[in-house]
Amino acid sequence: MDFQLTADxxxxxxxLRGLLVRRFPREALRAPLDRREGDTCARDPHTLDRELWRALGDAGFFALRLPEEEGGVGLGLPEAVLLFEEAGRALLTGPLVDTHLAAGAVKGxxxxxxxxxxxxGELISHLAQSDVVRDQDRAALEGVARPASSVDPLTPLWIVPGEPVDPSPESxxxxxxxxxxxxARTLQMAVQHAHERKQFGQPVGAFQAVKHMCAQMLVRSELARTAVYAAAVTADPVEIAAAKLLADEAAEANARDCLQVCGGMGFTWEHDxxxxxxxxxxxxxxGPSTGRLxxxxxQNLLADA
Incomplete structure:
Protein backbone atom coordinates (compact mmCIF):
# COMPACT_ATOMS: atom_id res chain seq x y z
CA MET A 1 0.00 0.00 0.00
CA ASP A 2 1.44 3.38 -1.05
CA PHE A 3 1.18 6.04 1.66
CA GLN A 4 2.83 8.81 -0.37
CA LEU A 5 0.52 11.81 -0.45
CA THR A 6 -0.62 13.23 -3.77
CA ALA A 7 0.11 16.83 -4.64
CA ASP A 8 -3.54 17.72 -3.95
CA LEU A 16 -5.19 24.06 6.75
CA ARG A 17 -1.82 24.44 8.45
CA GLY A 18 -1.53 27.94 7.00
CA LEU A 19 -5.08 28.79 8.14
CA LEU A 20 -4.33 27.67 11.68
CA VAL A 21 -1.07 29.62 11.77
CA ARG A 22 -3.04 32.75 10.88
CA ARG A 23 -6.22 32.15 12.87
CA PHE A 24 -5.09 29.91 15.73
CA PRO A 25 -1.44 30.67 16.54
CA ARG A 26 0.14 29.71 19.84
CA GLU A 27 -0.91 33.06 21.30
CA ALA A 28 -4.57 32.21 20.67
CA LEU A 29 -4.14 28.82 22.31
CA ARG A 30 -2.42 30.26 25.37
CA ALA A 31 -4.41 33.48 25.86
CA PRO A 32 -7.35 32.01 27.81
CA LEU A 33 -4.97 29.84 29.87
CA ASP A 34 -2.64 32.63 30.91
CA ARG A 35 -5.30 35.00 32.18
CA ARG A 36 -4.20 36.95 35.19
CA GLU A 37 -6.39 37.28 38.25
CA GLY A 38 -8.86 40.12 37.75
CA ASP A 39 -8.42 40.16 33.97
CA THR A 40 -12.06 40.41 32.93
CA CYS A 41 -11.27 40.99 29.24
CA ALA A 42 -9.57 37.67 28.58
CA ARG A 43 -11.57 34.86 27.03
CA ASP A 44 -12.73 32.03 29.26
CA PRO A 45 -10.80 28.83 28.34
CA HIS A 46 -14.08 26.96 27.79
CA THR A 47 -15.48 29.51 25.33
CA LEU A 48 -15.33 28.39 21.71
CA ASP A 49 -14.03 30.84 19.13
CA ARG A 50 -17.06 31.06 16.83
CA GLU A 51 -15.21 33.18 14.26
CA LEU A 52 -12.55 30.49 13.95
CA TRP A 53 -15.28 27.86 13.71
CA ARG A 54 -16.85 29.73 10.80
CA ALA A 55 -13.43 30.13 9.17
CA LEU A 56 -13.01 26.36 9.33
CA GLY A 57 -16.43 26.02 7.76
CA ASP A 58 -15.49 28.42 4.95
CA ALA A 59 -12.32 26.39 4.34
CA GLY A 60 -14.36 23.19 3.93
CA PHE A 61 -13.13 21.51 7.10
CA PHE A 62 -16.57 20.29 8.12
CA ALA A 63 -18.01 19.79 4.62
CA LEU A 64 -14.94 18.01 3.30
CA ARG A 65 -16.69 14.68 2.67
CA LEU A 66 -20.06 16.01 1.56
CA PRO A 67 -20.75 15.54 -2.18
CA GLU A 68 -20.15 18.61 -4.29
CA GLU A 69 -23.80 18.70 -5.35
CA GLU A 70 -24.68 19.17 -1.66
CA GLY A 71 -22.26 22.04 -1.25
CA GLY A 72 -19.36 19.95 0.01
CA VAL A 73 -15.80 19.40 -1.15
CA GLY A 74 -16.41 15.83 -2.31
CA LEU A 75 -13.29 14.25 -0.80
CA GLY A 76 -12.94 11.11 1.32
CA LEU A 77 -11.85 9.74 4.66
CA PRO A 78 -8.09 9.76 3.83
CA GLU A 79 -8.25 13.52 3.23
CA ALA A 80 -10.26 14.04 6.42
CA VAL A 81 -7.56 12.21 8.37
CA LEU A 82 -4.95 14.66 7.05
CA LEU A 83 -6.96 17.63 8.31
CA PHE A 84 -7.56 16.11 11.72
CA GLU A 85 -3.85 15.40 12.05
CA GLU A 86 -3.25 19.13 11.61
CA ALA A 87 -5.95 19.91 14.16
CA GLY A 88 -4.19 17.60 16.62
CA ARG A 89 -0.82 19.24 15.98
CA ALA A 90 -2.28 22.66 16.75
CA LEU A 91 -4.37 21.50 19.75
CA LEU A 92 -7.41 22.99 18.04
CA THR A 93 -10.19 23.14 20.61
CA GLY A 94 -13.82 22.05 20.38
CA PRO A 95 -15.97 19.11 19.23
CA LEU A 96 -14.40 19.07 15.76
CA VAL A 97 -15.04 15.39 15.05
CA ASP A 98 -18.70 15.57 16.05
CA THR A 99 -19.39 18.68 13.97
CA HIS A 100 -17.57 17.20 10.97
CA LEU A 101 -19.64 14.01 11.17
CA ALA A 102 -22.85 16.03 11.51
CA ALA A 103 -22.25 17.97 8.28
CA GLY A 104 -25.18 17.34 5.96
CA ALA A 105 -27.37 15.99 8.75
CA VAL A 106 -27.49 19.09 10.98
CA LYS A 107 -28.28 22.38 9.30
CA GLY A 108 -25.42 24.85 9.64
CA GLY A 121 -18.69 6.46 26.19
CA GLU A 122 -20.22 8.17 29.20
CA LEU A 123 -18.75 11.58 28.39
CA ILE A 124 -19.80 14.61 26.36
CA SER A 125 -17.40 17.46 25.68
CA HIS A 126 -18.38 21.12 25.31
CA LEU A 127 -22.03 20.47 26.14
CA ALA A 128 -22.72 24.02 27.32
CA GLN A 129 -20.81 25.54 24.40
CA SER A 130 -22.53 23.51 21.65
CA ASP A 131 -25.77 24.20 19.81
CA VAL A 132 -26.77 20.59 19.08
CA VAL A 133 -26.09 17.17 20.60
CA ARG A 134 -26.07 14.65 17.78
CA ASP A 135 -28.73 11.91 18.08
CA GLN A 136 -29.92 13.19 21.47
CA ASP A 137 -32.11 15.88 23.02
CA ARG A 138 -29.76 18.59 24.24
CA ALA A 139 -32.27 20.13 26.65
CA ALA A 140 -32.99 16.74 28.24
CA LEU A 141 -29.29 15.98 28.57
CA GLU A 142 -28.57 19.27 30.30
CA GLY A 143 -31.05 18.23 32.97
CA VAL A 144 -29.27 14.98 33.83
CA ALA A 145 -25.63 15.46 32.81
CA ARG A 146 -23.25 16.59 35.51
CA PRO A 147 -19.94 18.39 35.04
CA ALA A 148 -16.90 16.15 35.22
CA SER A 149 -13.41 17.09 36.31
CA SER A 150 -11.38 17.46 33.13
CA VAL A 151 -7.59 17.28 33.28
CA ASP A 152 -7.48 19.34 30.07
CA PRO A 153 -8.21 22.99 30.92
CA LEU A 154 -9.50 23.57 27.36
CA THR A 155 -11.92 20.63 27.20
CA PRO A 156 -14.94 20.82 29.52
CA LEU A 157 -16.56 17.43 30.08
CA TRP A 158 -19.93 16.20 31.31
CA ILE A 159 -20.86 12.73 32.52
CA VAL A 160 -24.12 11.27 31.26
CA PRO A 161 -25.80 8.65 33.46
CA GLY A 162 -26.99 5.41 31.90
CA GLU A 163 -25.51 3.17 29.26
CA PRO A 164 -22.33 4.39 27.55
CA VAL A 165 -22.67 5.28 23.87
CA ASP A 166 -20.20 3.72 21.46
CA PRO A 167 -18.78 6.25 19.00
CA SER A 168 -18.85 5.37 15.32
CA PRO A 169 -15.75 3.88 13.68
CA GLU A 170 -15.28 7.14 11.76
CA SER A 171 -15.32 9.10 15.01
CA ALA A 184 4.18 14.28 15.68
CA ARG A 185 4.10 17.74 17.23
CA THR A 186 5.61 16.69 20.57
CA LEU A 187 8.32 14.81 18.66
CA GLN A 188 9.09 18.03 16.79
CA MET A 189 9.19 19.99 20.06
CA ALA A 190 11.58 17.48 21.65
CA VAL A 191 13.95 17.42 18.67
CA GLN A 192 13.99 21.21 18.45
CA HIS A 193 14.85 21.51 22.14
CA ALA A 194 17.53 18.82 21.83
CA HIS A 195 19.17 20.84 19.05
CA GLU A 196 18.97 24.20 20.81
CA ARG A 197 19.64 23.36 24.45
CA LYS A 198 23.35 23.02 25.26
CA GLN A 199 25.12 21.37 28.17
CA PHE A 200 28.86 20.85 28.60
CA GLY A 201 29.43 22.82 25.41
CA GLN A 202 27.26 20.72 23.09
CA PRO A 203 23.55 20.24 22.27
CA VAL A 204 21.77 17.82 24.60
CA GLY A 205 20.74 15.94 21.46
CA ALA A 206 24.32 14.74 21.16
CA PHE A 207 23.92 12.60 24.28
CA GLN A 208 23.06 8.98 23.61
CA ALA A 209 20.16 8.78 26.07
CA VAL A 210 18.43 11.75 24.42
CA LYS A 211 19.08 10.33 20.94
CA HIS A 212 17.47 7.03 21.93
CA MET A 213 14.45 8.76 23.43
CA CYS A 214 13.86 10.87 20.32
CA ALA A 215 14.32 7.82 18.10
CA GLN A 216 11.67 5.94 20.09
CA MET A 217 9.33 8.92 19.72
CA LEU A 218 9.85 8.87 15.95
CA VAL A 219 9.06 5.15 15.75
CA ARG A 220 5.85 5.58 17.76
CA SER A 221 4.77 8.56 15.67
CA GLU A 222 5.40 6.85 12.33
CA LEU A 223 3.70 3.62 13.38
CA ALA A 224 0.62 5.53 14.50
CA ARG A 225 0.53 7.68 11.38
CA THR A 226 0.84 4.67 9.07
CA ALA A 227 -1.87 2.77 10.94
CA VAL A 228 -4.21 5.75 10.78
CA TYR A 229 -3.59 6.21 7.04
CA ALA A 230 -4.16 2.51 6.36
CA ALA A 231 -7.42 2.49 8.33
CA ALA A 232 -8.58 5.59 6.43
CA VAL A 233 -8.08 3.75 3.14
CA THR A 234 -9.77 0.50 4.17
CA ALA A 235 -12.31 1.86 6.72
CA ASP A 236 -12.04 -1.58 8.33
CA PRO A 237 -13.25 -1.53 11.99
CA VAL A 238 -10.43 -3.85 13.07
CA GLU A 239 -7.78 -1.64 11.49
CA ILE A 240 -9.44 1.40 13.02
CA ALA A 241 -9.21 -0.25 16.45
CA ALA A 242 -5.51 -0.93 15.88
CA ALA A 243 -4.96 2.65 14.73
CA LYS A 244 -6.59 4.01 17.88
CA LEU A 245 -4.44 1.84 20.12
CA LEU A 246 -1.23 2.92 18.40
CA ALA A 247 -2.24 6.58 18.20
CA ASP A 248 -3.27 6.77 21.86
CA GLU A 249 0.03 5.22 22.90
CA ALA A 250 2.03 7.52 20.62
CA ALA A 251 0.29 10.70 21.80
CA GLU A 252 0.64 9.91 25.49
CA ALA A 253 4.14 8.38 25.45
CA ASN A 254 5.59 11.04 23.14
CA ALA A 255 4.27 13.82 25.35
CA ARG A 256 5.82 12.13 28.40
CA ASP A 257 9.15 11.69 26.64
CA CYS A 258 9.05 15.28 25.40
CA LEU A 259 8.71 16.35 29.03
CA GLN A 260 11.86 14.41 29.83
CA VAL A 261 13.86 15.75 26.89
CA CYS A 262 12.90 19.32 27.74
CA GLY A 263 13.94 18.83 31.35
CA GLY A 264 12.83 21.36 33.94
CA MET A 265 11.42 23.69 31.28
CA GLY A 266 9.08 20.94 30.06
CA PHE A 267 7.41 20.69 33.46
CA THR A 268 6.41 24.36 33.58
CA TRP A 269 2.97 25.79 32.85
CA GLU A 270 4.47 28.02 30.14
CA HIS A 271 5.55 25.04 28.02
CA ASP A 272 2.86 23.53 25.78
CA GLY A 287 -14.66 5.95 23.44
CA PRO A 288 -13.79 2.26 23.66
CA SER A 289 -11.25 1.42 26.35
CA THR A 290 -7.81 0.07 25.55
CA GLY A 291 -8.75 -3.29 27.05
CA ARG A 292 -11.86 -3.58 24.93
CA LEU A 293 -10.03 -2.74 21.71
CA GLN A 299 -10.64 -12.21 18.80
CA ASN A 300 -10.11 -11.17 15.19
CA LEU A 301 -6.64 -12.70 15.12
CA LEU A 302 -7.90 -15.95 16.64
CA ALA A 303 -10.74 -16.10 14.11
CA ASP A 304 -8.21 -15.84 11.26
CA ALA A 305 -5.86 -18.44 12.76
Missing amino acids: QRALRQG AAEGEVVVTAQA ILLTAAEQSGSA VHLHLKRAWVRAAR EEELA
Whole structure:
Protein backbone atom coordinates (compact mmCIF):
# COMPACT_ATOMS: atom_id res chain seq x y z
CA MET A 1 0.00 0.00 0.00
CA ASP A 2 1.44 3.38 -1.05
CA PHE A 3 1.18 6.04 1.66
CA GLN A 4 2.83 8.81 -0.37
CA LEU A 5 0.52 11.81 -0.45
CA THR A 6 -0.62 13.23 -3.77
CA ALA A 7 0.11 16.83 -4.64
CA ASP A 8 -3.54 17.72 -3.95
CA GLN A 9 -3.42 16.05 -0.54
CA ARG A 10 -0.23 17.88 0.38
CA ALA A 11 -1.79 21.16 -0.71
CA LEU A 12 -4.91 20.42 1.35
CA ARG A 13 -2.86 19.74 4.46
CA GLN A 14 -0.65 22.77 3.92
CA GLY A 15 -3.70 24.96 3.37
CA LEU A 16 -5.19 24.06 6.75
CA ARG A 17 -1.82 24.44 8.45
CA GLY A 18 -1.53 27.94 7.00
CA LEU A 19 -5.08 28.79 8.14
CA LEU A 20 -4.33 27.67 11.68
CA VAL A 21 -1.07 29.62 11.77
CA ARG A 22 -3.04 32.75 10.88
CA ARG A 23 -6.22 32.15 12.87
CA PHE A 24 -5.09 29.91 15.73
CA PRO A 25 -1.44 30.67 16.54
CA ARG A 26 0.14 29.71 19.84
CA GLU A 27 -0.91 33.06 21.30
CA ALA A 28 -4.57 32.21 20.67
CA LEU A 29 -4.14 28.82 22.31
CA ARG A 30 -2.42 30.26 25.37
CA ALA A 31 -4.41 33.48 25.86
CA PRO A 32 -7.35 32.01 27.81
CA LEU A 33 -4.97 29.84 29.87
CA ASP A 34 -2.64 32.63 30.91
CA ARG A 35 -5.30 35.00 32.18
CA ARG A 36 -4.20 36.95 35.19
CA GLU A 37 -6.39 37.28 38.25
CA GLY A 38 -8.86 40.12 37.75
CA ASP A 39 -8.42 40.16 33.97
CA THR A 40 -12.06 40.41 32.93
CA CYS A 41 -11.27 40.99 29.24
CA ALA A 42 -9.57 37.67 28.58
CA ARG A 43 -11.57 34.86 27.03
CA ASP A 44 -12.73 32.03 29.26
CA PRO A 45 -10.80 28.83 28.34
CA HIS A 46 -14.08 26.96 27.79
CA THR A 47 -15.48 29.51 25.33
CA LEU A 48 -15.33 28.39 21.71
CA ASP A 49 -14.03 30.84 19.13
CA ARG A 50 -17.06 31.06 16.83
CA GLU A 51 -15.21 33.18 14.26
CA LEU A 52 -12.55 30.49 13.95
CA TRP A 53 -15.28 27.86 13.71
CA ARG A 54 -16.85 29.73 10.80
CA ALA A 55 -13.43 30.13 9.17
CA LEU A 56 -13.01 26.36 9.33
CA GLY A 57 -16.43 26.02 7.76
CA ASP A 58 -15.49 28.42 4.95
CA ALA A 59 -12.32 26.39 4.34
CA GLY A 60 -14.36 23.19 3.93
CA PHE A 61 -13.13 21.51 7.10
CA PHE A 62 -16.57 20.29 8.12
CA ALA A 63 -18.01 19.79 4.62
CA LEU A 64 -14.94 18.01 3.30
CA ARG A 65 -16.69 14.68 2.67
CA LEU A 66 -20.06 16.01 1.56
CA PRO A 67 -20.75 15.54 -2.18
CA GLU A 68 -20.15 18.61 -4.29
CA GLU A 69 -23.80 18.70 -5.35
CA GLU A 70 -24.68 19.17 -1.66
CA GLY A 71 -22.26 22.04 -1.25
CA GLY A 72 -19.36 19.95 0.01
CA VAL A 73 -15.80 19.40 -1.15
CA GLY A 74 -16.41 15.83 -2.31
CA LEU A 75 -13.29 14.25 -0.80
CA GLY A 76 -12.94 11.11 1.32
CA LEU A 77 -11.85 9.74 4.66
CA PRO A 78 -8.09 9.76 3.83
CA GLU A 79 -8.25 13.52 3.23
CA ALA A 80 -10.26 14.04 6.42
CA VAL A 81 -7.56 12.21 8.37
CA LEU A 82 -4.95 14.66 7.05
CA LEU A 83 -6.96 17.63 8.31
CA PHE A 84 -7.56 16.11 11.72
CA GLU A 85 -3.85 15.40 12.05
CA GLU A 86 -3.25 19.13 11.61
CA ALA A 87 -5.95 19.91 14.16
CA GLY A 88 -4.19 17.60 16.62
CA ARG A 89 -0.82 19.24 15.98
CA ALA A 90 -2.28 22.66 16.75
CA LEU A 91 -4.37 21.50 19.75
CA LEU A 92 -7.41 22.99 18.04
CA THR A 93 -10.19 23.14 20.61
CA GLY A 94 -13.82 22.05 20.38
CA PRO A 95 -15.97 19.11 19.23
CA LEU A 96 -14.40 19.07 15.76
CA VAL A 97 -15.04 15.39 15.05
CA ASP A 98 -18.70 15.57 16.05
CA THR A 99 -19.39 18.68 13.97
CA HIS A 100 -17.57 17.20 10.97
CA LEU A 101 -19.64 14.01 11.17
CA ALA A 102 -22.85 16.03 11.51
CA ALA A 103 -22.25 17.97 8.28
CA GLY A 104 -25.18 17.34 5.96
CA ALA A 105 -27.37 15.99 8.75
CA VAL A 106 -27.49 19.09 10.98
CA LYS A 107 -28.28 22.38 9.30
CA GLY A 108 -25.42 24.85 9.64
CA ALA A 109 -22.81 22.30 10.74
CA ALA A 110 -21.08 22.13 7.36
CA GLU A 111 -20.69 25.92 7.26
CA GLY A 112 -19.39 26.18 10.81
CA GLU A 113 -22.44 28.15 11.89
CA VAL A 114 -23.57 25.42 14.31
CA VAL A 115 -21.39 23.59 16.83
CA VAL A 116 -22.36 19.95 17.29
CA THR A 117 -21.21 17.64 20.06
CA ALA A 118 -22.00 13.99 20.79
CA GLN A 119 -21.72 11.47 23.58
CA ALA A 120 -18.75 9.10 23.49
CA GLY A 121 -18.69 6.46 26.19
CA GLU A 122 -20.22 8.17 29.20
CA LEU A 123 -18.75 11.58 28.39
CA ILE A 124 -19.80 14.61 26.36
CA SER A 125 -17.40 17.46 25.68
CA HIS A 126 -18.38 21.12 25.31
CA LEU A 127 -22.03 20.47 26.14
CA ALA A 128 -22.72 24.02 27.32
CA GLN A 129 -20.81 25.54 24.40
CA SER A 130 -22.53 23.51 21.65
CA ASP A 131 -25.77 24.20 19.81
CA VAL A 132 -26.77 20.59 19.08
CA VAL A 133 -26.09 17.17 20.60
CA ARG A 134 -26.07 14.65 17.78
CA ASP A 135 -28.73 11.91 18.08
CA GLN A 136 -29.92 13.19 21.47
CA ASP A 137 -32.11 15.88 23.02
CA ARG A 138 -29.76 18.59 24.24
CA ALA A 139 -32.27 20.13 26.65
CA ALA A 140 -32.99 16.74 28.24
CA LEU A 141 -29.29 15.98 28.57
CA GLU A 142 -28.57 19.27 30.30
CA GLY A 143 -31.05 18.23 32.97
CA VAL A 144 -29.27 14.98 33.83
CA ALA A 145 -25.63 15.46 32.81
CA ARG A 146 -23.25 16.59 35.51
CA PRO A 147 -19.94 18.39 35.04
CA ALA A 148 -16.90 16.15 35.22
CA SER A 149 -13.41 17.09 36.31
CA SER A 150 -11.38 17.46 33.13
CA VAL A 151 -7.59 17.28 33.28
CA ASP A 152 -7.48 19.34 30.07
CA PRO A 153 -8.21 22.99 30.92
CA LEU A 154 -9.50 23.57 27.36
CA THR A 155 -11.92 20.63 27.20
CA PRO A 156 -14.94 20.82 29.52
CA LEU A 157 -16.56 17.43 30.08
CA TRP A 158 -19.93 16.20 31.31
CA ILE A 159 -20.86 12.73 32.52
CA VAL A 160 -24.12 11.27 31.26
CA PRO A 161 -25.80 8.65 33.46
CA GLY A 162 -26.99 5.41 31.90
CA GLU A 163 -25.51 3.17 29.26
CA PRO A 164 -22.33 4.39 27.55
CA VAL A 165 -22.67 5.28 23.87
CA ASP A 166 -20.20 3.72 21.46
CA PRO A 167 -18.78 6.25 19.00
CA SER A 168 -18.85 5.37 15.32
CA PRO A 169 -15.75 3.88 13.68
CA GLU A 170 -15.28 7.14 11.76
CA SER A 171 -15.32 9.10 15.01
CA ILE A 172 -12.72 6.76 16.51
CA LEU A 173 -10.49 7.08 13.44
CA LEU A 174 -10.63 10.87 13.25
CA THR A 175 -9.84 11.10 16.96
CA ALA A 176 -6.90 8.77 16.35
CA ALA A 177 -5.74 11.14 13.61
CA GLU A 178 -5.76 13.99 16.14
CA GLN A 179 -3.69 11.83 18.48
CA SER A 180 -1.25 11.07 15.67
CA GLY A 181 -0.87 14.77 14.91
CA SER A 182 -0.21 15.51 18.57
CA ALA A 183 2.44 12.78 18.71
CA ALA A 184 4.18 14.28 15.68
CA ARG A 185 4.10 17.74 17.23
CA THR A 186 5.61 16.69 20.57
CA LEU A 187 8.32 14.81 18.66
CA GLN A 188 9.09 18.03 16.79
CA MET A 189 9.19 19.99 20.06
CA ALA A 190 11.58 17.48 21.65
CA VAL A 191 13.95 17.42 18.67
CA GLN A 192 13.99 21.21 18.45
CA HIS A 193 14.85 21.51 22.14
CA ALA A 194 17.53 18.82 21.83
CA HIS A 195 19.17 20.84 19.05
CA GLU A 196 18.97 24.20 20.81
CA ARG A 197 19.64 23.36 24.45
CA LYS A 198 23.35 23.02 25.26
CA GLN A 199 25.12 21.37 28.17
CA PHE A 200 28.86 20.85 28.60
CA GLY A 201 29.43 22.82 25.41
CA GLN A 202 27.26 20.72 23.09
CA PRO A 203 23.55 20.24 22.27
CA VAL A 204 21.77 17.82 24.60
CA GLY A 205 20.74 15.94 21.46
CA ALA A 206 24.32 14.74 21.16
CA PHE A 207 23.92 12.60 24.28
CA GLN A 208 23.06 8.98 23.61
CA ALA A 209 20.16 8.78 26.07
CA VAL A 210 18.43 11.75 24.42
CA LYS A 211 19.08 10.33 20.94
CA HIS A 212 17.47 7.03 21.93
CA MET A 213 14.45 8.76 23.43
CA CYS A 214 13.86 10.87 20.32
CA ALA A 215 14.32 7.82 18.10
CA GLN A 216 11.67 5.94 20.09
CA MET A 217 9.33 8.92 19.72
CA LEU A 218 9.85 8.87 15.95
CA VAL A 219 9.06 5.15 15.75
CA ARG A 220 5.85 5.58 17.76
CA SER A 221 4.77 8.56 15.67
CA GLU A 222 5.40 6.85 12.33
CA LEU A 223 3.70 3.62 13.38
CA ALA A 224 0.62 5.53 14.50
CA ARG A 225 0.53 7.68 11.38
CA THR A 226 0.84 4.67 9.07
CA ALA A 227 -1.87 2.77 10.94
CA VAL A 228 -4.21 5.75 10.78
CA TYR A 229 -3.59 6.21 7.04
CA ALA A 230 -4.16 2.51 6.36
CA ALA A 231 -7.42 2.49 8.33
CA ALA A 232 -8.58 5.59 6.43
CA VAL A 233 -8.08 3.75 3.14
CA THR A 234 -9.77 0.50 4.17
CA ALA A 235 -12.31 1.86 6.72
CA ASP A 236 -12.04 -1.58 8.33
CA PRO A 237 -13.25 -1.53 11.99
CA VAL A 238 -10.43 -3.85 13.07
CA GLU A 239 -7.78 -1.64 11.49
CA ILE A 240 -9.44 1.40 13.02
CA ALA A 241 -9.21 -0.25 16.45
CA ALA A 242 -5.51 -0.93 15.88
CA ALA A 243 -4.96 2.65 14.73
CA LYS A 244 -6.59 4.01 17.88
CA LEU A 245 -4.44 1.84 20.12
CA LEU A 246 -1.23 2.92 18.40
CA ALA A 247 -2.24 6.58 18.20
CA ASP A 248 -3.27 6.77 21.86
CA GLU A 249 0.03 5.22 22.90
CA ALA A 250 2.03 7.52 20.62
CA ALA A 251 0.29 10.70 21.80
CA GLU A 252 0.64 9.91 25.49
CA ALA A 253 4.14 8.38 25.45
CA ASN A 254 5.59 11.04 23.14
CA ALA A 255 4.27 13.82 25.35
CA ARG A 256 5.82 12.13 28.40
CA ASP A 257 9.15 11.69 26.64
CA CYS A 258 9.05 15.28 25.40
CA LEU A 259 8.71 16.35 29.03
CA GLN A 260 11.86 14.41 29.83
CA VAL A 261 13.86 15.75 26.89
CA CYS A 262 12.90 19.32 27.74
CA GLY A 263 13.94 18.83 31.35
CA GLY A 264 12.83 21.36 33.94
CA MET A 265 11.42 23.69 31.28
CA GLY A 266 9.08 20.94 30.06
CA PHE A 267 7.41 20.69 33.46
CA THR A 268 6.41 24.36 33.58
CA TRP A 269 2.97 25.79 32.85
CA GLU A 270 4.47 28.02 30.14
CA HIS A 271 5.55 25.04 28.02
CA ASP A 272 2.86 23.53 25.78
CA VAL A 273 3.79 19.87 26.17
CA HIS A 274 1.58 19.39 29.23
CA LEU A 275 -1.39 20.53 27.15
CA HIS A 276 -0.66 17.83 24.58
CA LEU A 277 -0.42 15.20 27.31
CA LYS A 278 -3.68 16.27 28.95
CA ARG A 279 -5.53 16.42 25.63
CA ALA A 280 -4.22 12.94 24.77
CA TRP A 281 -5.60 11.60 28.06
CA VAL A 282 -9.01 13.14 27.39
CA ARG A 283 -9.19 11.83 23.81
CA ALA A 284 -8.20 8.34 24.95
CA ALA A 285 -10.89 8.36 27.64
CA ARG A 286 -13.70 9.15 25.21
CA GLY A 287 -14.66 5.95 23.44
CA PRO A 288 -13.79 2.26 23.66
CA SER A 289 -11.25 1.42 26.35
CA THR A 290 -7.81 0.07 25.55
CA GLY A 291 -8.75 -3.29 27.05
CA ARG A 292 -11.86 -3.58 24.93
CA LEU A 293 -10.03 -2.74 21.71
CA GLU A 294 -7.26 -5.20 22.53
CA GLU A 295 -9.88 -7.89 23.12
CA GLU A 296 -11.51 -7.16 19.76
CA LEU A 297 -8.17 -7.40 17.99
CA ALA A 298 -7.32 -10.65 19.77
CA GLN A 299 -10.64 -12.21 18.80
CA ASN A 300 -10.11 -11.17 15.19
CA LEU A 301 -6.64 -12.70 15.12
CA LEU A 302 -7.90 -15.95 16.64
CA ALA A 303 -10.74 -16.10 14.11
CA ASP A 304 -8.21 -15.84 11.26
CA ALA A 305 -5.86 -18.44 12.76
